[in-house]
Amino acid sequence: MFGHVRRTKCLCLCEFVANEMNRLSRRICSPEYAKISRATAIALGFIRGRMYRDAVNRCVNILLYYPEGCSANCAYCGLAKRRPGQYHEKSFIHVDWPLYPFDQIIDGINHAPGYVKRSCISMITNGKAGDDTIKMARRLKKETEVPVSVLLSPTLIKEDDLVVLKDMGVDKVGIALDLANKQLFERYRGNGVGGPHRYERYWQTMETSLKVFGRYQVGVHLMVGMGETEYEMVRLMDELWNMGVANHLFSFYAEDGSVLADRPQPPWSSYLRIQLARYLIESGRSRHNDMGFDPEGRITHFGLEETVLMEIINSGTPFMTTGCLGPDGRVACNRPFGNCLPGPRQWNYPYLPNGEELGLVIEKIFLKG
Numbered sequence: 001m002f003g004h005v006r007r008t009k010c011l012c013l014c015e016f017v018a019n020e021m022n023r024l025s026r027r028i029c030s031p032e033y034a035k036i037s038r039a040t041a042i043a044l045g046f047i048r049g050r051m052y053r054d055a056v057n058r059c060v061n062i063l064l065y066y067p068e069g070c071s072a073n074c075a076y077c078g079l080a081k082r083r084p085g086q087y088h089e090k091s092f093i094h095v096d097w098p099l100y101p102f103d104q105i106i107d108g109i110n111h112a113p114g115y116v117k118r119s120c121i122s123m124i125t126n127g128k129a130g131d132d133t134i135k136m137a138r139r140l141k142k143e144t145e146v147p148v149s150v151l152l153s154p155t156l157i158k159e160d161d162l163v164v165l166k167d168m169g170v171d172k173v174g175i176a177l178d179l180a181n182k183q184l185f186e187r188y189r190g191n192g193v194g195g196p197h198r199y200e201r202y203w204q205t206m207e208t209s210l211k212v213f214g215r216y217q218v219g220v221h222l223m224v225g226m227g228e229t230e231y232e233m234v235r236l237m238d239e240l241w242n243m244g245v246a247n248h249l250f251s252f253y254a255e256d257g258s259v260l261a262d263r264p265q266p267p268w269s270s271y272l273r274i275q276l277a278r279y280l281i282e283s284g285r286s287r288h289n290d291m292g293f294d295p296e297g298r299i300t301h302f303g304l305e306e307t308v309l310m311e312i313i314n315s316g317t318p319f320m321t322t323g324c325l326g327p328d329g330r331v332a333c334n335r336p337f338g339n340c341l342p343g344p345r346q347w348n349y350p351y352l353p354n355g356e357e358l359g360l361v362i363e364k365i366f367l368k369g
C-alpha cells in the first residue's frame with residue numbers, strides 16, 4: 001500500500017518534470033531561436049574552426065527551428081520527417097546546424113567579418129513558418145545592414161506574404177524545386193514519399209515571385225543526380241534563365257539514414273558539364289539548342305569553338321558555387337562543402353579553383369560518366 005503511494009508520487013514528479021521540459025522546449029523555437037550552419041557559426045565567431053583552403057562562408061544561412069521539425073518527407077533531405085532521429089539532431093546538407101537565440105545571431109551579423117555579404121532565412125514545412133519568417137526577416141532588415149534573402153516554402157507561402165517580404169526590403173527569394181521534372185518531383189517530394197509538396201505549386205510560386213521581386217531576383221535550387229539526364233537539366237536551366245530565374249546547382253549527396261542513403265553522387269564529369277552549361281547559358285555564350293547531346297542525354301558539345309571553350313574552362317569560374325549575390329556582385333551564398341567532402345575534387349567550389357583543382361576538372365570534364 002505504502003509502496004503504491006510512493007510510486008504514485010514518484011510518477012507524478014516524473015510527469016511534472018517531463019511536462020515542464022516539454023513546455024520549455026516548446027518555447028525554444030523560432031522566431032526567438034534559429035539554427036545556423038556550422039560554416040556560418042565559424043564566420044560569426046560562435047565556434048572556432050578553419051575550413052579547407054581557408055574557405056569562408058559569405059552568407060549567414062539561417063534555418064527555422066521548431067522541436068517538431070519539418071512535416072515534409074523529401075527523400076534526399078536530412079530534415080525529412082521519416083529520417084530517424086530527433087529534429088534538433090538532424091544534419092542538413094551534411095552539416096550540423098547549431099541552435100542560437102536570434103538576438104545573438106543578429107549581434108553576430110553586426111560584428112561579422114567584411115566578407116559576410118548577405119543573410120538568408122530557410123523555411124521548413126511547418127504551419128508556423130510563414131509568420132515567423134516574416135517576423136525574422138523584418139528584424140534582419142531593421143537591425144542589420146546586409147541584404148536579406150528568403151528560401152521559400154511554396155507549400156506554405158501565399159502571394160500576400162511575398163508582397164509583405166518585398167515591401168519590407170527582402171530583395172531576393174529562392175525556391176528549391178530540386179527535381180528536373182514533374183515525375184521525379186512527385187516520386188521524391190510528393191505522393192511517392194507521402195509528402196505535401198506539389199510540382200505545380202512550386203512553378204506557380206516561382207512565377208508569382210518573378211512578378212513581385214522582378215527578373216533575376218528569384219533563384220531556383222536544382223539538384224543533379226536524381227535520375228534526370230544532362231539534356232533535361234540543361235533544357236530546364238535554359239527555360240528558367242529565359243523566364244528570369246537564376247539557376248543554383250546542387251549535387252545529390254546522400255544523408256546517412258535517409259531513404260536514399262545508399263544512392264551514389266552523380267558522376268563528377270557529368271556535374272562539371274552541367275555547371276559549364278549553366279555558366280554558358282547565363283553568360284549569354286550558348287543555349288540549350290546550340291549544344292549537342294548523345295542518345296543517353298550526355299552533353300557532347302557546348303556550341304562554342306574549342307579554343308573559346310577552353311579559355312572559359314581555364315578561368316575556373318563555371319565550377320564555383322552559384323547562389324544569391326552580395327552587393328559586390330559576387331556570389332554571397334557559397335555554401336562551402338555542402339555537396340561533398342573538402343578536397344581537390346569538389347561538386348561546387350566555394351572559391352576560385354586553384355591549379356591542381358583545375359587540372360582535375362580539365363582531365364575529367366569530357367569523360368563519359
Ligand code: SF4
Pocket residue numbers: 070071072073074077078079080081123124125
Ligand atoms: S521541405 Fe525542405 S526541409 Fe523539409 S524535408 Fe523537404 S527539403 Fe527538407
